[in-house]
Amino acid sequence: MSRNSPSAEGGPRARARRIMTALRRIAGMPDYCAYVAHLRDQHPGCQVPTEREYYETYLQGRYNGGFHRCC
């Protein structure tokens, strides 16, 4: 999965992926690939959650308390 992390290499596919990642970050959407890449890099051996598990814990963290929107 780590090959899916945004990298500096060129090619239209990589560029499209970088644009998608940027759009997701701007809207505060979860980014599963980046999370898996992070786990592989920083916590090898740690169990990787499924896409759905990740989606749910991400939403809990973002919307339960804390301000993310303004007037």
Place this chain on the structure above:
Amino acid sequence: MATLIWILVAAVGSAGWGMLALHRGETVNAAWLVLAAVCTYLIGYRFYSRFIAARVVALDDGRITPAHRLANGRDFVPTSRWVLFGHHFAAIAGAGPLVGPVLAAQFGFLPGTIWIVVGVVLAGAVQDFVILAGSVRRDGKSLGQMAKEEVGPFTGILAMIAILAIMVILLAVLALVIVKALAESPWGVFTLLCTIPIALAMGWWMRAVRPVHTLEATAGGIVLTLLALVAGRWVAASPTLAPVFTMSATTISWGLIGYGFLASVLPVWMLLAPRDYLSTFIKIGTIFALACGILLTLPVLKLPAVTPFINGTGPVFAGSLFPFCFITIACGAISGFHALVASGTTPKMLDRESDARVIGYGAMLMESFVAVMAMCAAGILDPGVYFAMNAPLALLGGNATGAVHAVQHWGFVLAPGQMETLARSVGETTLLARTGGAPTLAVGMAQILGGVFGRPMMALWYHFAIMFEALFILTTIDAGTRVGRFMIQELGGHLWKPLGHTSSYPSTVITSALIAAAWGWFLLQGVNDPLGGINSLWPLFGISNQLLSAVALSVGTTLIMSSGRARFAWVTLVPLGWVLAVTSAASWQKVFSADPHLGFLSHAAQTTAAVAAGTIEAARGARLNLNDHVDAALCAFFLAITWAVVLSSARVWLRSVRTPAMQPIPNAEGIA
């Protein structure tokens, strides 16, 4: 060479301001307004924000940011500067900077514009920047936590209560803006109602069908929303469907209250998250389109630079230029709410400390530019149309004929039949007394975008603008009710333990109902207000938002002082002094002014006299009286709490000035 360029920017900016200020008695092009604003932003960013970055908060790329140190791939994620700029901007820009300037246009376009541009450079952007920098140095802690740790636990609780009270007023007034725009408008109601099943479908898709494929679901949602917008015209024209979607202000209010409650109780994936994604992209796209429209059409401002209403006799809201221009325009010049975002998700994503300058200071300049565009959109309307749309119906004489006379009496021109023609051209039955900013902005936007894409599209653009504002106000309402619920649970947990269990179902239902009832009460008060509600609620919102920025600037000053840079504390102390002066004067006048249009207490006295004289029935009089007293008490409460925070912070400042040796503060590395 660089010096030459900056001299040129300064010269162009001065020329812009000169054109605006000196062109009395004839119309002036909006291009000068945009030019003056942009040149001032450039100079403020290049020189002032650089000074703050280098000397006051001393950004240092040698320090590792929390995004790297605490990286978890979820909320702590190092993010590239421009992506985070977009994220932060999308989070801070809401309906506030669009509504405030439209209302303040009753003073003319110049006073509001000066405050928006000068205020942001010296106050609003400084607040956001200092709080962001402070939070980055403290592992992304929130404003409330920083207040608690840097000033004291008592101040922390006070700040939290203030935030909760402000939240209630914010939600009520934003809901009122939607109600004013959608009442008796089947097209608008249909489009907005459609966004709810669209969001539910998106939520289901993102959870059950293709988890985390959020972008494709959002793209589908945007297409469906635009289809609903086009279908709205057909619904409004249909003799069978139009009455179904024609709703009174009271019905829409109850609908919104129920919606807020449901959004707070339902799981986030179902409604909240999909709506959030939908409105983020539509918001950014529309703001971009509006900027392009203004730059392409370069419309002429028909509103005078300054109107006679600066003396406080204006029909849109009561009160004179000082302090009410600076209260009416909060977001866009300085907004306390931004301090909550700047100490929320953004500091956890900062890649390098030096990025805080463009994100904290820069994004706020961008929001200020949105406010300038809103001022342009209001300014290009005929002044007569502007006042007929924004004055309360009671002052307009109740109908279109009365409005012509009323507007004439105020010194402007409104041709007989002009409002009816305008309403028909945007697909509405009436545009009279649509106070609240959204419809005015929508007519202005429709004229600007209609100028680019052709007049026949006016109605579509009007409803697009209404839909866009209603969509993200609804996103603030659902997210805000939920945040309010968590705050009540946290505060309530201190009093009664079971209330604090955020995952307990009874606690969730009780606290959600409490918060929805609280803002719903103010919303219904506004809807039933004889003067239209915006008149009394918007100043309350402005006061509360500015008071929150007083709290943020106090915390910011404490951060600067405790880092041993007390000699630069004027950077936050000067805006703090201004904000305190403005809000104290405004709260005092709102509570105690002898003018019943302005003061809550004198208005209550007037109502009592009217009941005694038999011109108002007793039950209605009692309700109006209660409203006035609650508003007055809330105003006084805001003021007391803010002064308590400022004074308790001042004690800490004095201590840190007297004992400079005590520098290193616990739990943090200091802002320097």
